[in-house]
Every structure is written in structure tokens, then in C-alpha cells.
Amino acid sequence: MIRSTITVSQLNYYMKSVIESDEILRSVLVRGEISNFSLYRKSGHMYFTLKDGQSAVKAAMFRSDAEKLNFIPEDGMSVVVSARVSVFERDGVYQLYVSDIIPDGIGAQMIAFFQLKEKLEKEGLFDEDRKKPLPRFPEKIAVATSPSGAALQDILSVAGRRYPIADIEIYPCVVQGAESAESVIRAVNYFNRKNDSDVIIIARGGGSYEDLASFNDERLARTIANSNIPIISAVGHESDFTIADFVSDMRAPTPSAAAEIAVPDIKELSEFIGDFRYTLKKEVSALLNECESDLEAAKKRLDIRRFIENKELVLDKVSSSLCMLSESLLEKKKNALASKITALSALDPLSVIGRGYSVVYKDEKPVSSAKNIEKNDKLVIKMKDGEINCVAE
Numbered sequence: 001m002i003r004s005t006i007t008v009s010q011l012n013y014y015m016k017s018v019i020e021s022d023e024i025l026r027s028v029l030v031r032g033e034i035s036n037f038s039l040y041r042k043s044g045h046m047y048f049t050l051k052d053g054q055s056a057v058k059a060a061m062f063r064s065d066a067e068k069l070n071f072i073p074e075d076g077m078s079v080v081v082s083a084r085v086s087v088f089e090r091d092g093v094y095q096l097y098v099s100d101i102i103p104d105g106i107g108a109q110m111i112a113f114f115q116l117k118e119k120l121e122k123e124g125l126f127d128e129d130r131k132k133p134l135p136r137f138p139e140k141i142a143v144a145t146s147p148s149g150a151a152l153q154d155i156l157s158v159a160g161r162r163y164p165i166a167d168i169e170i171y172p173c174v175v176q177g178a179e180s181a182e183s184v185i186r187a188v189n190y191f192n193r194k195n196d197s198d199v200i201i202i203a204r205g206g207g208s209y210e211d212l213a214s215f216n217d218e219r220l221a222r223t224i225a226n227s228n229i230p231i232i233s234a235v236g237h238e239s240d241f242t243i244a245d246f247v248s249d250m251r252a253p254t255p256s257a258a259a260e261i262a263v264p265d266i267k268e269l270s271e272f273i274g275d276f277r278y279t280l281k282k283e284v285s286a287l288l289n290e291c292e293s294d295l296e297a298a299k300k301r302l303d304i305r306r307f308i309e310n311k312e313l314v315l316d317k318v319s320s321s322l323c324m325l326s327e328s329l330l331e332k333k334k335n336a337l338a339s340k341i342t343a344l345s346a347l348d349p350l351s352v353i354g355r356g357y358s359v360v361y362k363d364e365k366p367v368s369s370a371k372n373i374e375k376n377d378k379l380v381i382k383m384k385d386g387e388i389n390c391v392a393e
Contacts, residue, residue, distance in 0.1 A: 009089065016087035019094060025085035030057075030096060031104055034077045039066075048073065050081060050096065058095040059083065065099045070218045071112030078104040109209065113216050116243055120218070125225045131249040132230040134262065138198035140167040141262055142229070144187035145203040147172040151234070151255035155203060158256050163263035169197065175204040180214030185223045192228055199262050200229050202244060203255040206237040215242035224248055234258035358383040 006014075019025055032050035039046050044063030049056050059081065073079065083096040103109045120126065141159065145152050147170060159166060171187035174180045184202060191197050202224075204212070214220070215235045221243045224231050230249040235242050238253035245251040252258035360367040361380040367373060373392050381388040 008092065012087060012089040012092045015092070015094075016089055020084075020086055022085075027082070027084060028096075029080055029082055031078075031080045032057075034073050034079060035075050037073055037075050039072070046073065046098075050079075058088075058093065059098050060095060061098040061101070069101060070216075071103070071115045073101060074111065077111060080104045109213065113243070116216060116218055116221075117246065120221055120243065120247065125221065126246045130225075134230050134232070134250060135198040136264065138166055138263060140169065140197045142169050142171065142191040142197035142200040143203060144171045144173050144184055144191070144200060145255070146175045149175065149203075149205055151175075151203040151205045154254070154256040155201060155234075155259045158259035159263050162260065162265045162267075164266070166263055176207065176211050176214065178214075181217035181220045184214075185220050188223050188227055188231070195228065197229055200227065200231045201234060201252075201255070201258045201262060202231060202248070203234040203258060204236065205255065206240065212236050212240060212242055215244040217243070220244060221247045232258045232261055 030050060032052050035049045035051055035056075037046070037048040044066055046061040046066050048059055048061075050059050051057075080102045081096060081098045082100040082102075083098040085094055086097055087094045103112050124130065143152065143155055145155070152170065156168065159168060169191075171190055173187050174183040188200065188202070191200050202215075204215070212235060215233075224233075224244060224247045232250045232252050233242070233245045233248035234252040234255045234257065235244055250261060252261050359382050360373075361382060362373065362377055364380075367379070373379065375392055377392045379390050379392055381390065
């Protein structure tokens with residue numbers, strides 16, 4: 001039998017077709033440890049080696065599948081990959097073409113958790129200044145949880161006892177497993193579209209780390225962060241923490257605590273209102289007493305003012321009487337003075353001049369006798385229409 005000669009390329013192509021025709025090798029789950037991991041930023045493709053204690057196999061994960069991961073693989077991480085087996089013809093080696101990577105064991109899952117937590121924290125999704133305040137007196141509470149779980153009964157019991165006037169709407173959710181994150185995302189989006197709730201509670205009872213893993217989903221975290229309605233996360237027990245806790249507006253250690261945070265205690269409100277009513281009555285009474293005192297003081301001031309006004313009226317009347325009396329006295333004095341002036345005018349020698357007589361003056365004094373005049377005295381004779389200067393001979 002003569003064997004035909006084939007090229008290396010033909011051999012590799014044949015081996016590829018043989019492997020890819022195997023039904024089992026088209027979809028395999030392989031457990032191993034990652035080594036020689038590299039991520040090509042430009043293309044987005046991932047390349048690594050998957051190994052165990054005895055063997056190793058090369059693996060590649062293309063960008064379209066790598067973008068779906070909620071963590072970045074690292075060397076030393078134990079994982080289970082979902083892949084198909086094929087041959088890389090250029091090098092003539094078979095390798096895994098990976099479509100999904102699942103952390104294998106709690107250690108790897110914790111690595112994924114901390115990677116996502118660090119990523120969202122750097123984006124500011126955990127910042128206190130972006131968290132929305134909870135309403136003090138909510139009218140409607142939305143609850144996203146399992147309808148058959150104890151978490152719902154705890155919430156209904158606490159809310160009904162503390163604040164029975166609140167309306168509660170429940171969106172049934174899957175709270176564990178592969179469908180859980182998407183189920184809770186639908187609930188949050190539903191309540192935001194309706195936009196008639198004051199607060200949303202996302203609740204689930206306690207469980208293992210794996211049971212709570214769906215609440216570490218990146219899409220769920222971003223949905224919670226983008227909610228217009230404030231959200232309380234109540235997932236697991238007090239010692240459990242999930243990404244949903246960090247991104248929510250408030251974290252409650254248990255579903256019961258979430259109900260206590262969401263609604264006030266109506267008994268405490270009644271006591272507060274009673275105390276407030278008593279305090280208000282006391283303060284109003286004190287204010288009324290103060291107003292009465294001020295009113296009495298004002299009345300006294302008003303009485304003093306009226307007394308002063310009355311005295312001012314009396315003073316005005318007295319002043320008016322004095323003015324009238326003084327005017328009368330002044331008029332009498334004017335008349336008496338005029339009479340005296342008339343009498344004096346009759347005695348004034350100058351008044352005689354007005355009747356055609358004249359008066360002789362010497363040294364500016366009237367001369368009443370010729371004996372008072374000597375020779376060469378300078379004299380002035382005053383008449384009604386002028387003066388004459390002359391010298392006595």
C-alpha cells in the first residue's frame with residue numbers, strides 16, 4: 001500500500017476537522033487553574049493557559065464573550081470554563097475556545113466580588129452624596145422578593161404592626177440562582193416605570209455565599225444606582241454583604257430591619273403627637289399670659305397718654321386764654337400810651353410851631369426868656385417851614 005504525502009497545513013486542517021466533528025468536544029466544561037493570563041486591550045481578546053497538577057492546555061476567549069464577564073481573570077484563579085475544542089492550524093496545537101468562565105470555589109468568587117466592588121467604588125456608585133434620602137412617612141412601599149420566602153412575611157408583619165396605613169406592593173422575584181439577578185432587575189425597572197412607590201425594599205433571607213451571589217451582579221448594581229426611587233437592600237443576615245448593599249441608598253441587616261427603617265412606628269408617632277400637643281398647649285397658654293400682661297401694660301400706657309392729652313387740652317385752653325388776655329392788656333396799654341403821647345405833644349414846644357409860632361434855640365436848647373440871651377449869641381429860630389440862623393445884637 002502506497003501512502004500519499006500531505007503537507008503540514010493539510011495535516012493540521014485534517015486534525016481540526018476531526019476534532020471539531022466530535023460532538024463531545026463541541027461543548028465541554030473544564031476545571032483548572034489560570035496561568036500566563038493576558039488581555040489585549042486593543043482587541044479585547046483574552047489568552048491564558050488552563051492547567052492542573054499534571055497537564056496544561058492553551059485557551060482563548062474572544063472579546064464578544066469576554067465582555068460578558070463580571071470579573072477579570074487572574075493568574076492562580078481556579079475556574080471552570082465552558083468551551084469548544086479546536087486546532088490552531090498555524091502551530092498545529094489544539095486549544096480551548098472559551099465562551100464563559102465561572103470562578104471555581106469561594107476563593108475565586110471573592111476575588112470577583114472585590115474586583116467588581118473596587119470598579120464600582122472608583123466610579124462613585126457607593127458615594128454618600130449620591131444616595132437618596134428615605135421618605136419619613138411613605139404612603140406606598142414596593143417589595144422585590146420571593147413570594148414564598150420568610151423575608152416577605154417578616155416585612156409584612158413588621159410593617160403591618162408599625163405602620164398599617166402604608167400600602168405594600170409585591171413583585172415576585174427569583175432570589176437565588178442564574179435567573180435571580182435578571183428577576184430583581186425587572187422588579188426595580190417595573191417599580192420605576194409605575195413611579196407610584198415611595199421606597200423599594202429588595203429582600204432575601206440568609207444563605208451561603210453562593211446563594212447570595214446573584215446580588216453581586218454588575219447589571220443589578222447599576223440598575224439599583226439608576227433607580228429614581230430610594231432602595232433599601234436587605235439581603236442575607238447582618239454579617240452578609242453584597243454589592244447590592246453598597247450601591248443601595250440604605251442597607252438593612254435583615255428584612256425585618258428593612259421594614260423598621262422604611263416605616264415609622266405609629267405608636268411612637270401617637271406618643272409624639274400627644275407630647276407635642278401638651279407642649280404646644282403649654283406654650284400657647286404661656287404666650288396668652290404674656291400677651292395679657294403686655295395688654296395690661298399697654299392699657300396703662302394708654303391711660304397715661306390720655307391723661308397727658310387731657311392736660312395738653314387744658315394747657316391749650318389756658319394758653320389761648322392767656323393770649324387773649326395779653327392782647328387785651330396790650331391794647332389797653334397802647335391806648336393809654338397814645339393818650340399820654342397826645343398829652344405830651346400838647347406840651348411840646350414844637351407843637352406850637354405848627355400853629356404859626358416860632359421857637360428860639362441857643363446851644364440847641366429852647367430860650368424861654370430874653371434875659372438868657374447876650375450880645376453876639378448865635379441863635380436858631382425854628383418855624384414850621386424852616387430855620388433861621390442869626391446873631392443877637
